[in-house]
Amino acid sequence: MYPTSDRPGWRDNFPFWTVHAVAIVGAIIVGWSWAALGWLVGSYLVRMFAITGGYHRYFAHRTYKTGRVFQLILALLAMSSAQQGVLWWAAHHRNHHKFSDEPEDTHSPVQRGFWWSHFLWILAPRNRATDLEKIKDFAKYPELRWLDRHDLLIAVAWGFVIYFIGGSTALFYGHFLSIVVAWHITFCINSLAHVWGGRRYATNDESRNNAVLAVLTLGEGWHNNHHHYQRSARQGFYWWEIDVTFYVLKVLEKLRIVSDVQGVPRHVRDDDVSNERARLTAAVAAPPS
Numbered sequence: 001m002y003p004t005s006d007r008p009g010w011r012d013n014f015p016f017w018t019v020h021a022v023a024i025v026g027a028i029i030v031g032w033s034w035a036a037l038g039w040l041v042g043s044y045l046v047r048m049f050a051i052t053g054g055y056h057r058y059f060a061h062r063t064y065k066t067g068r069v070f071q072l073i074l075a076l077l078a079m080s081s082a083q084q085g086v087l088w089w090a091a092h093h094r095n096h097h098k099f100s101d102e103p104e105d106t107h108s109p110v111q112r113g114f115w116w117s118h119f120l121w122i123l124a125p126r127n128r129a130t131d132l133e134k135i136k137d138f139a140k141y142p143e144l145r146w147l148d149r150h151d152l153l154i155a156v157a158w159g160f161v162i163y164f165i166g167g168s169t170a171l172f173y174g175h176f177l178s179i180v181v182a183w184h185i186t187f188c189i190n191s192l193a194h195v196w197g198g199r200r201y202a203t204n205d206e207s208r209n210n211a212v213l214a215v216l217t218l219g220e221g222w223h224n225n226h227h228h229y230q231r232s233a234r235q236g237f238y239w240w241e242i243d244v245t246f247y248v249l250k251v252l253e254k255l256r257i258v259s260d261v262q263g264v265p266r267h268v269r270d271d272d273v274s275n276e277r278a279r280l281t282a283a284v285a286a287p288p289s
């Protein structure tokens with residue numbers, strides 16, 4: 001049983017499960033069509049890019065640079081996915097890297113179990129606030145602080161915009177169902193990507209590389225790579241490690257919308273598990289005198 005500060009109350013649970021119910025019931029009532037599929041996939045792709053390329057690789061890790069207008073656009077697009085505010089998301093994620101799979105980690109499946117890491121941590125009262133100290137570099141922008149305080153308003157406003165563009169099909173498939181699908185696939189990086197997959201690098205956590213998650217999340221499934229070297233905007237370190245977010249960032253760089261897109265240095269990339277083993281073997285063979 002979780003301590004009181006970790007137990008979600010009725011008020012915290014209600015919007016979360018209501019969105020699930022509205023998405024499923026609404027999608028059934030509106031019915032399946034090619035337009036519905038287009039809204040679902042199109043909206044999912046835009047939102048997932050904004051989460052991975054915006055919330056994660058830009059706001060949490062600063063792996064590339066961009067101007068104040070495009071950072072605002074990224075934040076607005078990402079907030080359409082109802083994953084709370086831009087500063088909240090990035091600050092909590094920085095905490096995850098600081099304490100990866102240690103007791104202080106916000107959402108470690110190793111420490112607190114799978115469902116805690118998947119979504120229960122988000123509903124816990126103790127994780128509701130944004131710790132601006134952890135995200136001072138972006139908290140200095142008043143527009144981002146305003147967005148962060150009005151996350152629900154932004155998500156609801158997005159619902160209206162999508163409804164006025166495409167009607168009920170767009171609302172239920174392009175907004176509600178897309179939110180639920182994007183939630184659980186994003187959550188999988190906190191839960192499954194610390195449990196299921198290979199470990200190329202001997203990082204101090206349980207992060208994994210997982211091709212299935214990488215395809216679904218536009219590149220975030222190379223999570224062990226990412227824990228090994230967080231400064232890279234590229235999480236698929238080799239050409240066969242599909243990382244759609246990185247490809248989009250490279251296009252945006254060509255268009256001069258973003259700049260300084262960080263790659264992974266070769267010596268960091270090649271510092272894999274076999275090298276780690278070789279070093280350990282050498283250390284055992286020749287202990288320091």
Ligand SMILES: [Zn+2]
Binds near residue numbers: 056060093226230
């Ligand atoms: Zn990260």
Ligand SMILES: [Zn+2]
Binds near residue numbers: 190194
């Ligand atoms: Zn992680």
